[in-house]
Amino acid sequence: MGIDGNNILAESLKKQGVEYVFGIVGIPVIETSLAFQAAGLKYIGMRNEQAACYAAQAVGYLTGKPGVCLVVSGPGLLHCIGGMANAQVNCWPLLVIAGSCPEDHEGIGGFQEWLQVESSRMYCKYAARPPSARLIPQHVEKAVRLASSGRPGVSYLDMPATLLTAEAEEDKVPLDYYTAGAIKPAHPDPALVEQAADLLVRAERPLVIVGKGAASARAEEAVRQLVDNTKIPFLPTPMGKGVVPDDSQWCVSAARTQALLQADVILLLGARLNWMLHFGQQPRYAPNVKVIQVGPGFAVAAAMWCRDNAPNKRVICVEGDSAFGFSGMEIETMFRYKLPVIIIIVNNNGIYSGFDKNTMKEFQSYGDVTQSTPPTALSPEVRYEKMMEMFGETGHLCRTVEEIESAIKKAVSVVDKPSIINILINPQSNRKPQTFNWLTESKL
Incomplete structure (x- = not known):
């Protein structure tokens, strides 16, 4: 008995634990969305591909498992590019699936024909097109696994119309293919851990900065215990808020400028010294500050x-x-x-x-x-x-x-x-003036 690519794709996603799909459908993925619903996946039809992409990556950010964005070929995928870049930079698991023109129409002006795999690669960890309907399960597993593991990010699967309608013998399709398992935490070098602990113990003015990596790693309990037991002041980044409650007596958000400037040792938990943290440079930081960085791999x-x-x-x-x-x-x-x-x-x-x-x-x-x-x-x-x-x-x-x-x-x-x-509100309401002029590049 045969099974077509639409249903193979739907069953493969379900096997990998996918629950939510966001998208805008049209040729050639209308039947794909129906197959998703028939397989028990929750499909939410949006009004803009970029918004659908943002919603899908919210699933990845909050659950650690990639949400799926389903769009049409050509402009449908291209409207997703901004969302894909956002998820990739923020390390949020996301799987984008786009239909594409029939393979025998490529190179001769097919409907909404575009180099979709090539266009996606800059914004993805993994971008591929399954070579046959029978091999869709392997590609789905790899896409989900890579989007979730290591430094999480984006995977893209290109599904030509001919691949979605192609049939394969059901008993030859590995629908029970290996399931991407839970991500195992990395184990740091014990010597480095001991060195970091020694720096914190000897520090006169230590500071913990809690970033979104601590949140995505679900490290709330460990970080809270660290702060409560050591009584080290902490500063959450915008995406690190909630790991330790802001009403903790050790939260120094209200004195952020002074906390950064006076710290002699900073423990950076799941954060990067990017523009939000002033790149770790003077004059916001002490000249001889030591930084210990700990990482998780819309x-x-x-x-x-x-x-x-x-x-x-x-x-x-x-x-x-x-x-x-x-x-x-x-x-x-x-x-x-x-x-x-x-x-x-x-x-x-x-x-x-x-x-x-x-x-x-x-x-x-x-x-x-x-x-x-x-x-x-x-x-x-x-x-x-x-x-x-x-x-x-x-x-x-x-x-x-x-x-x-x-x-x-x-x-x-x-x-x-x-x-x-x-x-x-008052049209001239504006942001708080920056402490240092060099922090504001715009002259507005």
Whole structure:
């Protein structure tokens, strides 16, 4: 009895423990998505490929197992590239699967033909096309294993239309192929561990920096015990928050500048000395600081998966009006899947800072609007909350603290649909000035 590539792919993903698939379907992956659902996978249809890619990598970030993004050929895959790069840089497990034109149409102008494997390689740990339907299980196993192991990242599988519809004898397809197992922790050199411990013991002003690697490694208990037992102050990075609670007496986030500057030994747990940590350079760090590095080897879209995965917890997505513009239509997806995500839009009419109505009108009165409108400005006081009316619901517009409190209480009471809270703030509201001028490259 024969089994086609669509069903082989679906059963292979299920065998590897995949649970969620996000995507936008069309030729040639419509039947693929149906096969996924028939196999028991949860398919969530999105409105933009990049948002689908972000949602899938949220699965990888929060579970350690790759989420899957399913898209069409050509532009469908290319719209994923930004999301793939994001997951690769952040070390989040992700598997992207794209349909592609029939193999016998390649090189002669096939429908949405593109060099998809080649285009993906720069943003992946592994990019391949199974040579036959029978060998799909091996490629799925390898893609899942490589996305999850070592330094986690992205895998890409290219599935031509002819491969998805090709049939193979079921008894010759290794659907029970080896399953990618749990990732085993690495064991450091005992001598290096002893040397690191000695540095910490002799330090006068030690500091622990907790990064996202500690979170992805699920090292919460170990890190908390380290901080509590040694009483060493710690500083979480944005993605390291929650490993040790911010209300711990040893958290020094409020004195971040002084903590970094005065530390003589820093224990770096799952973090990198990148731009967020000022590259570990002076004047933010002491000249002779010693660093011990320990390593583990996207808002609306991520919020959607968080809510579906944790139905007993409320998910709140806080973003600016600029960020909302990237994936705002995913509100329809949330309604379709009955996801009560609370979206809070901090609206200042701009990408960084914006302008009030009168100022914007004055700018645009100076001739050609393409030359007079500030590039970082957005339309003033856009009523994003009115998007709820498209679905027969009412959003919340807030200008005061009291209105915000009332809106949040109303939104929390809704349990089967999303909510939008549009908070209008001073258009000229800006970030906190940097302590050192060299930290701010933009002159805005």
